[in-house]
Amino acid sequence: MPGPDKETDLTERIEAFLSDLKRGGSGTGPLRGSAEMARETTSLLRRITAQARWSSAGDLMEIIRKEGRRMIAAQPSETTVGNMIRRVLKIIREEYARSRGSSEETDQQESLHKLLTSGGLSEENFRQHFTALKANVIEAINELLTELEGTTDNIAMQALEHIHSNEVIMTIGRSRTVEAFLKDAARKRKFHVIVAECAPFCQGHKMATSLSKSGIETTVITDAAIFAVMSRVNKVIIGTQTVLANGGLRAVNGTHTLALAAKHHSTPLIICAPMFKLSPQFPNEEDTFHKFVSPHEVLPFTEGEILSKVNVHCPVFDYVPPELITLFISNIGGHAPSYIYRLMSELYHPEDHEL
């Protein structure tokens, strides 16, 4: 019978995804880029919408929330998973509102205006059944997937506006987005890139090799030399793992140092981050996480004598406050850090901030 088969197939896929998430997190740096993670999550959510059994929008949202919580618990440091789930929940709400024919309020948020004019305590329980809802939601998720495919290209297209000839650009570690950004600019301009190696994983080395293959003059420096070299740098362009709700960043360790050095020399700090990295978390909240990996990168196990006497930590992420950031370049254009709240309200519904 097709019914139970589809269900077992679905649960199998979800389990496979979850174990992948759990495995993918431990180890030296991300094994997969966040873009891939976002795409896989969205395809899985589309599959759930298509194959799971639900009769109203409320049921579907419950199912997605349940699976979403499991996914986030499997790998809390992979924030793109949570972000995609919230995007899909917002899509469902919008499609439901459209099917109901209610006046398309672009703000489903609380606002002073809504406080004054709404007729009743909004008890939207999403219980009504619409036949076209499934098709509409799947179509909208497909649009989301198309958007995800194009993010790196959209960001790279903006490179020529920001990078000029004979400039010295500094970056840290390895970011696929920044790589594409710099390569796109290199087609028409000649400039010099300095890459900070970002110990202990030294992803900067791979970045430098890849950039020099495209004909860009690259120099690799140690993290300690960042401040010394900063006076010669025109711009700092970096990627990030997550953009937080206050406009701050959770980026690879060493980024805060880079940001402070840039501020001291009044060098603009530009972040290339696609929209799916925007997360509704705040940096000082209760359950913000930090990720520590095995310290053998910092102090190898061969140094057995010292290891018993010291505590060794190897944090993966760094927090950068919004005051140090000049500009965010995302697939929908450039924004100041103080504008992040607006983008958040467009992408996510406030009730979905906590799944």
Add this chain to the structure above:
Amino acid sequence: MVTCYNIITIAVNECRTQKLVEYFKAQMRKNPDMASAVAAIRTLLEFLKRDKGETILGLRENLTWATDCLTGVDSSVAVSSGGELFLRFISLTSLEHQVCCLLPWEGVCDLTLAIANLCFSVFQDLSRCKKVMEERGELFLEKISMSRTKVAKLCHTFIKDGTKILTHSYSRVVLRVLEKAAAEKKRFSVYVTESQPDSAGRQMAEALRKLNVPVTVVLDAAVGYVLEKVDLVIIGAEGVVESGLYHKIGTYQMAVCSKAHNKPFYVVAESFKFVRLYPLNQQDVPDKFKYKADTLKTVQNLSEEHPMIDYTPPSLITLLFTDLGVLTPSAVSDELIKLYL
């Protein structure tokens, strides 16, 4: 003849003023925990119910007059912002019930509204409109009385175990936030400034002691001294303006010190405290907010009085917790624009 009429109107007005003020004071006495703005809005709603006007324009005029009376009694920013919000609420509701030929869009300016009302006032079904206003008004009151709970729910997650908090003067919203954090079994300690000239900080300390929270009262002058021990600063607000914050005198120096020490400076405020003002420095704070209402009436030379309110610019504020969500200071202006334009 004319003077006789004038005397009668003055007498009638005084009688009405007295009744209004009495009702307002009774509301404040009945529920001392309620915000003064909520009491003001309740009074205005009652005034609306008893109003015997025939036109919407007349109604708006009466309400403006009533708001002025109330600010004459309690000159706080919150009462003024609450009154303005209520007036806006009336305009929006009456706009929805216009005979729909004219003015289909929102964001109409007062002049066109007045003209429209003059034309249509005779044909308007005012009683139906008023009934809707009353219903919506009750709903509005219900929503804003829940606003403190919403703020507390948002803010308490930022208080972790072992946090040391600094706060200023007596604020019921901050008290609610700390209550919620204590109810979640968090261990934290609080430093409260004494906050002269009315020593409101001691009231706050008493209330916190009842919650079994370890609290220390410090001098206003000791803020810089205490800040190195403190993890974060949480304060309430008298009014949230487009370019920052109005609160009890002493807030500005607390903000400057916490910026110097790199400590997060959080503000908790309900959304009805948002005011459409744009002060740029301390001089721009209007006199009617800076001094108490009785001081304004009795004292001749205001430069000898101590101001009660100061202005804090947004660059010193980290985050604002409101019932509309957690906002960065740049988002406040956005919210106000959405409402008033």
